[in-house]
Amino acid sequence: MKKKVALHNLGCKVNAYEVEAMQQLLEQAGYEIVPFEPGADVYVINTCTVTNIADRKSRQMLHKAKKMNPDAVVVATGCYVQTDEGKLEKDEAVDLVLGNNQKKNIVEVLSEYEEEHQRQSHIIKINQTREYEELEISRTAEHVRAYIKVQDGCNQFCTYCIIPYARGRVRSREKENILKEVHKLAEAGYKEVVLTGIHLSSYGVDFPEDKKETLLSLIQAVNEVEGIKRIRLGSLEPGIVTEEFAKELAAMPKVCPHFHLSLQSGCDATLERMNRRYRSAEYKERCELLRKYFGNPALTTDVIVGFPMESEEDFQASYDFVKDIHFYETHIFKYSRRHGTKAAAMDGQLTEAVKAVRSDKMLELHQIRATEYENSLLGQKAEVLLEEKVEIEGADYYLGHSREYVKVAVPVQEKYQVNDMLTVKVERFLQPHILLGEDAE
Incomplete structure (x- = not known):
């Protein structure tokens, strides 16, 4: 048995x-x-x-x-x-x-x-290794989209983060093994892959010079795999978005105009205390580069509120920066004190009540900006990958995501099925954060 x-x-x-x-x-x-x-x-x-x-x-x-x-x-x-x-x-x-x-x-x-x-x-447990621990999948719980782990570990040691201690130093997966997995998934019918890792931007930094690979070279190799129609990327660090990186990504039609660029704070003093490797002006430049080459990409980010010593002025600077960038989505986290990190021992720890007020204010801004971005797609054509059949307000729809990773519902027709990729015209909001698409072909 x-x-x-x-x-x-x-x-x-x-x-x-x-x-x-x-x-x-x-x-x-x-x-x-x-x-x-x-x-x-x-x-x-x-x-x-x-x-x-x-x-x-x-x-x-x-x-x-x-x-x-x-x-x-x-x-x-x-x-x-x-x-x-x-x-x-x-x-x-x-x-x-x-x-x-x-x-x-x-x-x-x-x-x-x-x-x-x-x-x-x-x-x-615990014996951290210097080599990538090889795992692979041939299918995934999501029927149309496959997440592929290409890297593990992190060398950044941001003062708030416990993950480098939990995951160890950067270890990149061999490109050949990644491509083998992508080919298997393509043969199984998957049309979209998401390259992900603990610190994705570090992919390849641990390889010797004679085997040098970068995240860009990996994406270019995945772009060549027949059957894969879309490539998405996990969270990126701002520093990786150079002119060359943005230009080369835009030259690959499979790369989706949807980028998660880690921010954490829009206040330079807070970024310094966090040991982040950039400042707000540089971050803004990287967003502008992506918009230069992709037009109207969906930019998403993470923000921590209530970091130790974050004054009202610091928070306002962060809020104003987030407001100015016009993100599609902002994921807000109240600072969580993690034993063993430098931030846990910092002076100026804030109360949960203060964190909650700041979080609520950021969440209100997120809702406004998300709706604004979705509004910008109305009347436009969108490519939608159908993911599931759902009922909304008594009617049947196929629900999927556009290349920008915006939810789009398409009225059910017999000729459609899950995993189809359609070009639709975005007509209106069906529900908050769900757009209605009509067949445009």
């Missing part, structure tokens, strides 16, 4: 990729994949530690798994595992603790655990 395993992901797209890769390894080994519900023999939770809330959710999911089946093997892996300082070893809800660099060994570790018949924590 097949062992049943349920997997649950917390956190970023890199974590999601790793869960899918572990799932496929388990399936190949004969395990049956089941929903994260009571009845599984094994529960695998890929944890996150980017904020205190992420830590709490990770612990909650581990305890939930053990409650659903006290006799099941509960496996904790991911970034929270790397930074918990041994607390999980004493947690009776956890049977196996698997480090970030051991996910590829999930099948062997479970087999070893079962053979030993132990009911005590089995620890395989």
Whole structure:
């Protein structure tokens, strides 16, 4: 009888990729994949530690798994595992603790655990490696879009961030292995790929001179893969957006005009305390370069509010900068104090109440700017990749995303199906942040 395993992901797209890769390894080994519900023999939770809330959710999911089946093997892996300082070893809800660099060994570790018949924590973790830990997928939970992990680790050590300690230094995946995976996904029918990593802009910096690759050279190679129609990029650092980079990207028709450019603050004093490697004027120049070559791209970003010593004037400078750039989407995070980071020991820690007020103000601006950008697409033609069939206000639609990653609904017709790519005319808003497209061909 097949062992049943349920997997649950917390956190970023890199974590999601790793869960899918572990799932496929388990399936190949004969395990049956089941929903994260009571009845599984094994529960695998890929944890996150980017904020205190992420830590709490990770612990909650581990305890939930053990409650659903006290006799099941509960496996904790991911970034929270790397930074918990041994607390999980004493947690009776956890049977196996698997480090970030051991996910590829999930099948062997479970087999070893079962053979030993132990009911005590089995620890395989923390040994950070200088080589990329090879995982791959041949399909993904998303039926039309595949996220591909091309890089792990980070060398930046921003003062607020625990991730370099959880993920280790930069390790890039061999280009040949990435292309092999992209070809498999294209053959399986995927039309869109998203290149992602912990610090994507660092791709290739760890390669020796005789094997030198950059993120740009990787994108150019993926652009040549037949069957792939769209390429998206994960979060980028502003410094990578040079004139050459923007110009070369724009020369590749598969590259979508949708860029997430990490900001964190529009205040230079705060950026310095964060140990970010740019200042607001440089960031603005990089946005202008993308607009120079892509016209009206969707620019999105992250902003932290309530960083230590952020005065009202500092926050206002950040707010005014974000307002001036006109982002499509701004993801707002209230500063989360992470033990072990430099920012956690800084003077001038702000109250949660102050952070909440500033967050709300930024969120209001986000809603205004998101609607403004969506309005700019009205009356225009848009290429939409159909992703799912939905019902909206009693009518049936196919819902998908434009090249700008704006949601577009298209009325159902028999000739359409999921994974079709249509050119539509954007007529109006169907709902907030969902545009209505009519067939333009």
